[in-house]
Amino acid sequence: DAKTTQPTSMDCAEGRAANLPCNHSTISGNEYVYWYRQIHSQGPQYIIHGLKNNETNEMASLIITEDRKSSTLILPHATLRDTAVYYCIVRVLVDYGGSQGNLIFGKGTKLSVKP
Amino acid sequence: DSGVTQTPKHLITATGQRVTLRCSPRSGDLSVYWYQQSLDQGLQFLIQYYNGEERAKGNILERFSAQQFPDLHSELNLSSLELGDSALYFCASSVGPTGEEGYTFGSGTRLTVV
Numbered sequence: 001d002a003k004t005t006q007p008t009s010m011d012c013a014e015g016r017a018a019n020l021p022c023n024h025s026t027i028s029g030n031e032y033v034y035w036y037r038q039i040h041s042q043g044p045q046y047i048i049h050g051l052k053n054n055e056t057n058e059m060a061s062l063i064i065t066e067d068r069k070s071s072t073l074i075l076p077h078a079t080l081r082d083t084a085v086y087y088c089i090v091r092v093l094v095d096y097g098g099s100q101g102n103l104i105f106g107k108g109t110k111l112s113v114k115p
Numbered sequence: 116d117s118g119v120t121q122t123p124k125h126l127i128t129a130t131g132q133r134v135t136l137r138c139s140p141r142s143g144d145l146s147v148y149w150y151q152q153s154l155d156q157g158l159q160f161l162i163q164y165y166n167g168e169e170r171a172k173g174n175i176l177e178r179f180s181a182q183q184f185p186d187l188h189s190e191l192n193l194s195s196l197e198l199g200d201s202a203l204y205f206c207a208s209s210v211g212p213t214g215e216e217g218y219t220f221g222s223g224t225r226l227t228v229v
Contacts, residue, residue: 043220105158
């Protein structure tokens with residue numbers, strides 16, 4: 001079963017903020033929200049993650065709703081190099097092993113940044 | 116350069132053959148993960164090793180096996196290759212067993228089975 005729902009594709013103008021939504025309405029209290037991106041056939045790249053609070057780093061901001069059922073990844077000033085597939089993933093951090101604790105990728109959102 | 120090194124970058128082989136893909140994790144990382152990405156299946160988790168021990172297993176076929184050596188590098192062995200095994204194979208690493216801080220991926224090995 002898919003744990004997250006993302007739009008298949010989005011466009012964004014260069015220099016503008018890119019807001020990528022993710023729905024995770026069945027998220028559990030101990031599941032984190034992770035975002036990765038993959039630029040054409042390169043290895044996926046970690047962007048940011050959070051549990052409850054909003055998070056910001058040098059790449060992006062992550063806004064998680066109070067009920068944690070959805071989140072938005074914000075790239076504040078998108079550039080052409082941000083064109084990629086963006087993956088929203090919910091996962092639990094388990095100490096005892098088991099594949100359910102690992103990073104499971106869905107289909108993601110293909111973001112196209114246009115000049 | 117992510118710090119995760121995968122070799123070879125490209126591999127072309129015939130059906131029925133066996134190949135070995137190699138991964139050196141980022142310095143200081145103890146976990147290694149293997150993923151397969153094909154056009155129709157997307158990124159599929161195969162297996163994880165932590166400090167030399169198998170920790171988690173995903174959709175890995177019985178024809179595939181992996182191991183992590185004392186120096187922490189890992190190898191993924193694919194045998195009795197079929198056309199459908201053609202894919203990008205990515206290795207990732209993280210410091211601890213959960214990868215809470217995020218995984219660092221290598222640039223992948225593109226395997227073509229002809």
